[in-house]
Amino acid sequence: MGVSRSLAERLATRLGPLGDGPFTRLDRLLSTVTPNPKRKRIDLALGEPRGTFPAFVARVVEERMAEWGRYPALRGSVEFREAVVAYLRRRYRLPAGLLHAERNVVGLSGSREGLFLIAQVVVPPLHAVTTPPVVLLPNPYYVAYAGAAVGTNAEPVFVSATPNTGNLPDYASLPADVLARTALCYLCTPSNPQGSVAGAAYLEQLLRLARAHGFVLAVDECYGEIYSGQAPVGALEVAAPTGSLDNLVVFHSLSKRSSVPGLRSGFVAGDEKIISAFVRFRAYAAPTVPGPILAASAALWADDEHVAETRAAYNDKFDVAERVLGNRFGFRRPPGTFFLWLDVGNGEDAARRLWAEAALRVMPGAYLSHGEGAANPGHAHVRVALVDDLATTTDAVERIVATLGAPDARAILH
Numbered sequence: 001m002g003v004s005r006s007l008a009e010r011l012a013t014r015l016g017p018l019g020d021g022p023f024t025r026l027d028r029l030l031s032t033v034t035p036n037p038k039r040k041r042i043d044l045a046l047g048e049p050r051g052t053f054p055a056f057v058a059r060v061v062e063e064r065m066a067e068w069g070r071y072p073a074l075r076g077s078v079e080f081r082e083a084v085v086a087y088l089r090r091r092y093r094l095p096a097g098l099l100h101a102e103r104n105v106v107g108l109s110g111s112r113e114g115l116f117l118i119a120q121v122v123v124p125p126l127h128a129v130t131t132p133p134v135v136l137l138p139n140p141y142y143v144a145y146a147g148a149a150v151g152t153n154a155e156p157v158f159v160s161a162t163p164n165t166g167n168l169p170d171y172a173s174l175p176a177d178v179l180a181r182t183a184l185c186y187l188c189t190p191s192n193p194q195g196s197v198a199g200a201a202y203l204e205q206l207l208r209l210a211r212a213h214g215f216v217l218a219v220d221e222c223y224g225e226i227y228s229g230q231a232p233v234g235a236l237e238v239a240a241p242t243g244s245l246d247n248l249v250v251f252h253s254l255s256k257r258s259s260v261p262g263l264r265s266g267f268v269a270g271d272e273k274i275i276s277a278f279v280r281f282r283a284y285a286a287p288t289v290p291g292p293i294l295a296a297s298a299a300l301w302a303d304d305e306h307v308a309e310t311r312a313a314y315n316d317k318f319d320v321a322e323r324v325l326g327n328r329f330g331f332r333r334p335p336g337t338f339f340l341w342l343d344v345g346n347g348e349d350a351a352r353r354l355w356a357e358a359a360l361r362v363m364p365g366a367y368l369s370h371g372e373g374a375a376n377p378g379h380a381h382v383r384v385a386l387v388d389d390l391a392t393t394t395d396a397v398e399r400i401v402a403t404l405g406a407p408d409a410r411a412i413l414h
């Protein structure tokens with residue numbers, strides 16, 4: 001049949017085992033393991049917030065029922081985009097006039113689709129260039145970035161983000177010929193899974209690099225409201241003093257900020273030229289966000305109170321993690337996100353043991369990172385998403401220590 005190879009096949013060829021995606025691989029890893037029947041099962045592998053969300057979401061959706069009967073606006077309603085601009089100005093102290101609801105914002109059906117589809121717009125097709133384009137992505141990475149790179153036939157260049165580099169990718173140290181071929185660069189801050197936060201100086205340098213080499217900088221700020229201590233700086237905030245948003249787009253989501261991953265609501269904001277090309281592209285097939293969802297989303301972006309409560313709840317869970325884990329498994333409280341990123345020696349072995357002995361499901365770090373064996377920067381880690389309630393979290397963290405923390409357990413794993 002004259003059908004071109006599917007993205008899944010190309011992912012498998014280009015990314016090896018990673019092509020299957022982390023959750024398929026985890027299912028496979030644990031398929032031959034029986035979880036301890038004496039323990040209640042806890043699943044902290046998926047970063048799906050299970051906290052409460054404001055009751056007004058249901059109320060607004062109900063009030064705006066009539067809009068189920070209309071096709072939604074391609075960019076999202078004006079009400080939604082104005083709420084987004086007001087939020088960004090408030091959160092990142094942006095000057096008036098930097099962002100316009102009309103030109104700089106597009107609503108997304110969750111940020112993942114936007115993070116994936118943006119590559120289709122900004123990466124040139126192979127026939128249009130003399131050398132293959134590059135997409136830069138951090139390693140470990142969020143799966144949509146890799147899918148996006150491979151989906152365009154670009155060359156994905158994975159840049160390690162480990163303690164040696166402050167858990168951020170050192171893009172500035174890449175060879176000049178790689179930077180010259182770069183069409184798109186992803187950065188996640190606060191980062192999934194390590195929880196690292198890019199400071200203003202890092203972002204300034206990366207934005208300068210993007211402008212010098214003419215690539216698009218896509219900053220994934222989905223976890224921008226989940227932090228301990230100082231609120232993370234945003235890329236728009238860093239761009240503001242330059243007086244322009246050239247080369248920059250940022251992605252935000254209500255999934256983590258407001259604990260509504262099922263609402264499927266996010267946005268992309270930034271450079272008017274990129275946004276306008278993205279809108280033209282989306283006119284053909286990309287999802288639009290339904291009117292009642294946009295109305296509820298506008299109400300959520302306008303409210304910071306529930307966000308402060310959500311953040312406080314995550315901080316309580318990190319207090320427990322700090323108390324129970326101490327500095328075991330290289331743990332340090334991350335400045336952002338809701339993940340524990342634990343050095344357990346061998347993440348796959350630890351995930352199997354935690355499921356077998358403690359009925360606790362966690363994600364091996366190797367499934368979130370590129371590279372074979374020990375060359376994979378996530379090889380030694382597991383990621384634990386603190387998305388359940390405080391009592392379950394406490395139970396889970398205690399199970400980790402009881403299962404892996406005993407001196408002989410570490411010896412077995414190494």
Ligand SMILES: Cc1ncc(COP(=O)(O)O)c(C=O)c1O
Pocket residue numbers: 047109110111112113115142188192220222252253254255261264265266
């Ligand atoms: C780093 C990162 N970016 C983006 C997303 C996508 O979130 P959503 O599509 O729900 O907005 C996730 C979800 O887990 C994520 O971890």
